[in-house]
Amino acid sequence: MSRGKVYIVGAGPGDPELITLKGLRILKEADVVLYDNLVPKELLGFAKEDAELIYVGKASGRHTVSQQRINELLVEKAKQGKHVVRLKGGDPLIFGRASEEMRALREASVDFEIVPGVTAASAACARAKVSLTSRDCASVLSFITGHRRGKEPLNLPYRELVGLDGTIVVYMGVSTCEQIAANLVKNGMPEDTPVLVACSIGLENERLIVTTLSELPVVKEREGIEPPALFIIGRVTKGCS
Ligand SMILES: C[S@@+](CC[C@H](N)C(=O)[O-])C[C@H]1O[C@@H](n2cnc3c(N)ncnc32)[C@H](O)[C@@H]1O
Structure with a gap:
């Protein structure tokens, strides 16, 4: 039997055209595709007709398949000699649990490769025509x-983040953005610091909303902000003004 291999592929966020040529080529050759909730569904149409497509998505904490089971599936399928694609939204190495999957693959001596993707922050800023960094007002970028894991407190280094005086991008922050905004202000960030709320980037219901740290809770309520959304905090979102 030929040796199987796992490819952890970044699909990009929302817009299916954001996958790389390499990612698409590997997807087209896959025997098995394990895909997440935020993967553009149009991409699955590029898989072989007889490819096994396995949904392993997690929507807002609802885990249909545990991370442990995903790791096992990757190992099992590769050991059957299959060409396995683990298709993840955005870039697999940014808040994508790739480290846990890589550990499992290493421990099982399964060959694997990573194909990077466009992360949601890059795609959101491209849509908003905003630069994440700027020589004028943001030489540091924090993701x-x-x-929170279960009931653990967020415990973010707010004072340090404020001290960096750069751009902050909050992933997975819809339920905690008010708390994050309040803590940034408490630690010295001006209340009128602009925030770009980027919702469902590349999807039909895409929205880009500009607000401020102090207004964020009101805007979230009024606009009914739901995942997937990013909060991009910093002067870059208003051209450094
Ligand atoms: C588990 S993280 C995965 C991030 C992904 N690996 C990446 O590089 O974009 C999921 C979070 O990414 C952000 N996200 C992913 N897709 C998005 C989209 N189309 N529009 C806005 N935010 C998105 C949201 O903050 C969402 O809660």
Whole structure:
């Protein structure tokens, strides 16, 4: 039997055209595709007709398949000699649990490769025509998660983040954005710091909303912000003004 291999492929966010040529080629050759909730569904149409498509998505904490089971499936399928694609939204190495999958594959001596993808922050800023960094007002860029594991407190380094005086991108922050905004202000960030809320980027219901840290809770309520959404905090979102 030929040796199987796992490809952890970034599908990009929302817009199916954001996958790389390499990612698409590998997807077309796959025997098995394990895909997430935020993977553009149009991409699955590129898989071989007889490819096994396995949904392993997690929507807002509802885990249909546990991470442990996903790891096992990757190992099992590769050991059957299959060409396995683990298709993930955005870039697999940014808040994508790739580290857990890579560990399982290494431990099982399964060959694997990573194909990077466009992360949601890049796609959102491209849609908003905003630069994530700027020589004028943001020489540091922080990607943070607003997601807590179970009931654990968020414990973000707010004082340090404020001190960096750069751009902060919050992934998975819909349920905690008010708390994050309040803590940034408490630690010295001006209340009128602009925030770009980027919802469902590349999808039919895409929305880009500009607000401020102090207004964020009101805007979230009024606009009914739901995942997937990103909060891009910093002066870059208003052209450094
Ligand atoms: C589990 S993380 C995965 C991030 C992904 N690996 C990436 O690089 O974009 C999921 C979070 O990414 C952000 N996200 C992913 N797709 C998005 C989209 N189409 N529009 C806005 N935010 C998105 C949201 O913050 C969402 O809660």
